[in-house]
Amino acid sequence: MLAYIVRRLVATIPVMGVVAIFVFSLLYLAPGDPAAVIAGDLATADDIARIHHQLGLDEPFLVRFGTWAWSVVHGDLGISIFTNLPVTKLIAQRLEPTAALTVSTLILSVLLAVPMGVIASWRVGTWVDRAVMGFAVLGFSVPPFVLAYVLILVFAVYFDWFPVQGYASIADGLVPFLRHLVLPSTALGLIYAALIARITRTSMLEVLSQDYIRTAHAKGLASREVLVSHALKNAAVPIATIVGIGVALLIGGVIVTETVFAIPGIGRLTVDAILRRDYPIIQGVVLLFSAAYVIVNLLVDLSYTLLDPRVRY
Amino acid sequence: MTDAPIELEASLIARRQSRHPLLEAVRRHPTVALGSVILLAMVLIAFLAPFLGTVDPQALSPIRRLRFPQAANWFGTDMLGRDVYSRVIFGSRISLEVGLSVALLSTAIGLAIGLVTGFSRIADGSVMRVMDGLMSIPPVLLAIALMALTRASVGNVILAIAVSEVPRVTRLVRGVVLTLREQPFVEAATAAGTGFFRTLWRHILPNTVAPILVQGTFICASAMITEATLSFIGAGTPPNIPSWGNIMAEGRSLFQVAPYVVLFPAAFLSVTVLAVNLVGDGLRDALDPRLQRRM
Numbered sequence: 001m002l003a004y005i006v007r008r009l010v011a012t013i014p015v016m017g018v019v020a021i022f023v024f025s026l027l028y029l030a031p032g033d034p035a036a037v038i039a040g041d042l043a044t045a046d047d048i049a050r051i052h053h054q055l056g057l058d059e060p061f062l063v064r065f066g067t068w069a070w071s072v073v074h075g076d077l078g079i080s081i082f083t084n085l086p087v088t089k090l091i092a093q094r095l096e097p098t099a100a101l102t103v104s105t106l107i108l109s110v111l112l113a114v115p116m117g118v119i120a121s122w123r124v125g126t127w128v129d130r131a132v133m134g135f136a137v138l139g140f141s142v143p144p145f146v147l148a149y150v151l152i153l154v155f156a157v158y159f160d161w162f163p164v165q166g167y168a169s170i171a172d173g174l175v176p177f178l179r180h181l182v183l184p185s186t187a188l189g190l191i192y193a194a195l196i197a198r199i200t201r202t203s204m205l206e207v208l209s210q211d212y213i214r215t216a217h218a219k220g221l222a223s224r225e226v227l228v229s230h231a232l233k234n235a236a237v238p239i240a241t242i243v244g245i246g247v248a249l250l251i252g253g254v255i256v257t258e259t260v261f262a263i264p265g266i267g268r269l270t271v272d273a274i275l276r277r278d279y280p281i282i283q284g285v286v287l288l289f290s291a292a293y294v295i296v297n298l299l300v301d302l303s304y305t306l307l308d309p310r311v312r313y
Numbered sequence: 314m315t316d317a318p319i320e321l322e323a324s325l326i327a328r329r330q331s332r333h334p335l336l337e338a339v340r341r342h343p344t345v346a347l348g349s350v351i352l353l354a355m356v357l358i359a360f361l362a363p364f365l366g367t368v369d370p371q372a373l374s375p376i377r378r379l380r381f382p383q384a385a386n387w388f389g390t391d392m393l394g395r396d397v398y399s400r401v402i403f404g405s406r407i408s409l410e411v412g413l414s415v416a417l418l419s420t421a422i423g424l425a426i427g428l429v430t431g432f433s434r435i436a437d438g439s440v441m442r443v444m445d446g447l448m449s450i451p452p453v454l455l456a457i458a459l460m461a462l463t464r465a466s467v468g469n470v471i472l473a474i475a476v477s478e479v480p481r482v483t484r485l486v487r488g489v490v491l492t493l494r495e496q497p498f499v500e501a502a503t504a505a506g507t508g509f510f511r512t513l514w515r516h517i518l519p520n521t522v523a524p525i526l527v528q529g530t531f532i533c534a535s536a537m538i539t540e541a542t543l544s545f546i547g548a549g550t551p552p553n554i555p556s557w558g559n560i561m562a563e564g565r566s567l568f569q570v571a572p573y574v575v576l577f578p579a580a581f582l583s584v585t586v587l588a589v590n591l592v593g594d595g596l597r598d599a600l601d602p603r604l605q606r607r608m
Contacts, residue, residue, distance in 0.1 A: 018449075
């Protein structure tokens with residue numbers, strides 16, 4: 001097991017290396033010269049050349065990449081062009097809302113989608129199954145920001161049950177915190193839940209066609225028992241896999257969802273950075289989200305041993 | 314006595330044949346039929362946009378700002394007095410253009426890279442590491458990063474989204490090639506002296522068509538969503554072009570006053586993507602029963 005963890009960790013190094021090269025090239029290829037910006041309007045060509053040298057911008061690509069990667073490993077993502085603050089600090093300030101939104105969406109989606117998929121597979125071919133599959137197709141087709149506006153219109157503007165937008169920190173109390181998260185999490189979670197429900201149904205159907213399920217029924221076990229402790233347990237690995245892979249959808253969706261609901265998270269930070277062409281921030285966000293995605297999928301891989309004792313490394 | 318069942322069968326066959334094959338297809342796959350009809354309607358709308366009672370989608374009319382939907386402006390007007398109906402109708406062109414172009418471009422590139430990595434062990438290791446790396450960047454984020462590098466234009470949006478879809482197509486094609494390579498019929502062809510490129514053309518390529526067609530449809534759907542997402546956050550289609558994402562972005566600040574500016578393009582986007590997804594689901598079920606079980 002330990003050997004497997006080490007092997008898996010080592011395997012993520014080239015993956016993160018490719019991400020790092022891509023992210024670095026972003027700044028390398030970005031239009032505009034940071035030295036000219038720092039030097040100001042009255043700078044001479046000599047001044048700019050001097051600043052180039054100071055910042056190490058006249059070094060070859062690989063040397064610059066090495067320097068940059070070294071500082072990233074030490075937690076330094078550079079300085080934001082627009083605000084002149086360290087990118088790590090800017091990201092850290094915005095981390096809580098984004099983490100709260102993604103984690104609550106993840107929990108909500110899994111809690112809703114897995115039972116939906118299980119019930120659909122149990123009642124396959126009936127209207128329940130068709131309703132779940134219809135929900136899934138709809139979930140793939142309605143983008144998070146579209147659903148967000150419909151939800152705001154119905155539940156915030158018309159019924160006035162939830163706030164139209166904004167974010168309340170958990171430090172402000174649990175009730176306002178949750179009230180502000182209900183609509184964004186629902187909007188963000190639809191596509192994710194659709195994916196999970198679909199995979200759950202498919203992998204459940206595969207398991208339900210096995211002989212041991214018939215045996216379990218034959219020996220008189222209750223349907224619920226068979227579904228949960230025999231079928232779902234054996235269908236858990238593909239479900240866990242899609243929960244991990246689907247996090248990419250959550251990350252893409254969180255950026256627009258935060259924009260619609262005016263949540264001051266990393267998504268808002270990204271959108272502002274794009275409008276201002278603040279490349280160090282864009283770099284930092286891409287690096288952070290990709291690392292988070294890789295780590296989540298690493299954890300999913302490791303969870304296989306817990307979900308399925310037959311999996312041994 | 315023995316004639317009866319045959320007669321019955323014959324009459325059944327006759328009854329089946331009396332139905333039009335198209336009607337039969339609709340009866341069997343109602344969702345696919347629905348998707349195709351909507352998609353066809355959208356294509357017609359996009360082509361016939363100037364003849365559908367639209368005005369210049371860019372025409373400003375400050376006096377007629379923020380009008381509620383009415384006879385003169387079916388979908389109302391936005392904060393600059395532009396006709397939302399005309400903008401939404403013309404916006405269908407961008408979505409369909411981006412969806413189709415991204416699907417074609419990313420499947421073509423992915424197919425080429427996938428074939429090479431499937432056959433060449435040397436290329437496989439390095440290229441697939443790069444693809445793994447690119448796949449660990451969430452697609453929307455990858456497209457955003459690429460758009461940040463370039464000027465906003467429809468062409469660049471198509472390129473940025475296509476690049477973020479290529480790794481998945483590559484992996485799909487590579488998987489198909491790797492399994493096909495070991496199949497007896499490919500071995501037989503090679504043993505019979507069929508050249509490499511002929512094997513590729515006659516035996517490998519035809520077998521990648523079905524999965525690529527299905528994947529391409531889903532890429533088309535997700536590209537439309539990604540384009541709208543990029544435009545919505547200001548990193549996509551330039552703001553002077555009416556795309557559904559842009560119209561929604563412009564309506565954002567006044568959503569509580571004039572929700573229709575956001576809701577009409579939102580409905581068109583969702584229905585179009587739904588239609589493409591329905592067609593994609595139908596293609597998947599029809600072309601590859603194995604894929605169906607996996608999804």
